[in-house]
Ligand SMILES: Nc1ncnc2c1ncn2[C@@H]1O[C@H](COP(=O)(O)OP(=O)(O)OP(=O)(O)O)[C@@H](O)[C@H]1O
């Protein structure tokens with residue numbers, strides 16, 4: 001099977017802090033891959049590397065066979081083709097929203113692509129309905145609540161229907177109906193040819209969200225498999241800090257056998 005992304009022995013540090021001390025993984029074309037791991041395990045860092053927003057200190061990240069380097073992304077043709085194909089939803093929606101209104105936020109990408117005004121309007125209205133944010137259409141994105149911002153950020157990426165999606169905790173900060181809606185959307189993408197990489201803490205929805213998963217621990221792959229296999233591997237989940245330790249009434253915290 002062809003791979004959309006191939007990550008080979010990638011190292012990345014923030015100054016003295018080694019975030020990824022050597023990661024190797026593949027994202028097969030048309031599959032939905034979840035990245036699981038405790039806070040600070042390197043999920044967002046890895047997504048930034050896949051998004052061509054940071055570059056590894058050593059090792060390679062390949063997108064459809066092309067090594068993603070700073071130099072390569074400085075080539076205009078490659079840059080635009082990569083950005084057209086790959087949509088990124090950040091963990092923090094504040095870094096993503098910069099337009100005066102929610103409508104403009106959704107229209108921005110399609111207008112950049114040179115779509116005719118009528119088509120932009122129709123597509124934006126359709127997306128506003130789908131994401132249940134029609135009532136926010138004229139609001140300033142930076143004055144919305146956290147969950148509203150998140151929904152606008154997701155909508156502003158989905159509006160262009162990219163073939164590859166990188167989603168950093170898309171359901172975090174969302175109320176239950178909005179979470180259910182995003183999970184249903186991801187579930188509906190199964191076997192549709194779309195490639196998805198999603199960082200998530202949502203183990204309950206994992207089977208719906210992903211076809212396979214990687215567990216990260218301290219920036220390294222601690223395990224991998226299909227959602228059911230990973231969810232049944234309690235030792236692995238404990239090691240990766242993904243299950244709640246069991247708390248006794250006498251106050252000590254220990255991990256369940
Ligand atoms: N801008 C930064 N400067 C310095 N260190 C950073 C920065 N961003 C992340 N780190 C460090 O890199 C490591 C990986 O962080 P990363 O944000 O990738 O984790 P994460 O798995 O996405 O965590 P979370 O579940 O909290 O979102 C952590 O040790 C973190 O402290």
Ligand SMILES: [Mg+2]
Nearest residue numbers: 043044091168
């Ligand atoms: Mg993160």
